[in-house]
Amino acid sequence: MAEIDVSTDPGHEVAGTIDEVGAGVTPWKKGQRVGVLRHGGAMPGDLVAVQGIGGLGHLGVQFTSKFGYRVVAISRGREAGRLAKKLGASIYLDSSAADAAAELQKMGGAQVILATVPSAKPMTADCFVSRVGAARQDGRGWGHDGSAGSFAGPVDSGSRGIQGWASGIPTDSEDTLRFAEMTGVRPMIEKYPLEQVNEAFRRMVSGKAQFRVELTM
Numbered sequence: 001m002a003e004i005d006v007s008t009d010p011g012h013e014v015a016g017t018i019d020e021v022g023a024g025v026t027p028w029k030k031g032q033r034v035g036v037l038r039h040g041g042a043m044p045g046d047l048v049a050v051q052g053i054g055g056l057g058h059l060g061v062q063f064t065s066k067f068g069y070r071v072v073a074i075s076r077g078r079e080a081g082r083l084a085k086k087l088g089a090s091i092y093l094d095s096s097a098a099d100a101a102a103e104l105q106k107m108g109g110a111q112v113i114l115a116t117v118p119s120a121k122p123m124t125a126d127c128f129v130s131r132v133g134a135a136r137q138d139g140r141g142w143g144h145d146g147s148a149g150s151f152a153g154p155v156d157s158g159s160r161g162i163q164g165w166a167s168g169i170p171t172d173s174e175d176t177l178r179f180a181e182m183t184g185v186r187p188m189i190e191k192y193p194l195e196q197v198n199e200a201f202r203r204m205v206s207g208k209a210q211f212r213v214e215l216t217m
Contacts (some may be wrong), residue, residue, distance in 0.1 A: 037063050037176070038116075044068030046111040049104055050089070053080045055211040057116035059187055061087040063176075064114070066183040072110065074100045189214045 018032045035183035037060065041046050046070040050060040057075070064071045065088030072091045073084035081092035091107075093100045104110050179185070189212045197215060204213040 042067075042069055042111040045070060047072060047104075047107060047109070049074060049100075049110040049113045050116060051075070051100075051113065052116040053084050053087075054116065058083070058087055058211055059185065060114050060116050061089050063179075063187040065089065066179070066185055069111075072104065072107070118210050187212055193217075 002205060018028055019026050019032055020070050021030060044067065044105050046069055048064045050057055050064060051071045052073045053061065053073055053075040057073075061071055061084055070091075071089045073081075073087075073089035074093045074095055075081075075084065075095040076094060078094065081094060084092045093103050106111075188210050190200075190203065191214050192203075194215050194217050200213045202216060203209050
């Protein structure tokens with residue numbers, strides 16, 4: 001077993017193929033693919049905004065577009081826009097060049113604003129979900145990890161709301177994996193063998209990895 005030299009959580013997103021099952025295990029089979037978004041209230045055709053095109057956001061854009069939503073991807077820079085469109089976004093807003101919240105309002109507001117950044121600081125800098133007014137009257141702002149606390153604005157008008165979301169229940173993960181397999185949603189990753197775990201971790205914390213670093217066994 002390789003020694004893992006880490007000072008912070010290296011991640012919690014695990015997927016793979018079952019190698020063996022224990023005695024009495026009935027739901028799973030050897031060789032089956034397993035893993036360890038859908039409660040936002042939006043319907044196909046609704047406007048859904050995804051803030052951040054990083055490790056989680058690039059999957060968020062794929063899932064929301066495959067679900068049939070009209071997806072607005074929000075990030076910084078032109079390069080992110082090209083990737084967002086490739087992943088399925090209908091519209092891209094460069095928050096470094098325009099007020100993304102105001103632009104969403106011009107479109108009638110989003111049914112769901114999905115914040116995928118891991119902390120409030122980049123959200124505040126982007127000036128986007130800092131105003132839930134970018135959501136329509138019955139819209140929702142959904143935050144990931146520490147980001148939900150950075151939503152602010154006129155939540156007392158209409159039926160707007162703010163909600164965080166944890167990992168979900170096991171059936172959520174099962175359904176998500178099946179949906180991803182059926183529709184072709186795929187993560188953009190860099191693979192490292194377990195023996196190079198420390199190199200992989202350094203690559204991850206450097207911020208230079210392409211969205212996700214994956215350990216293979």
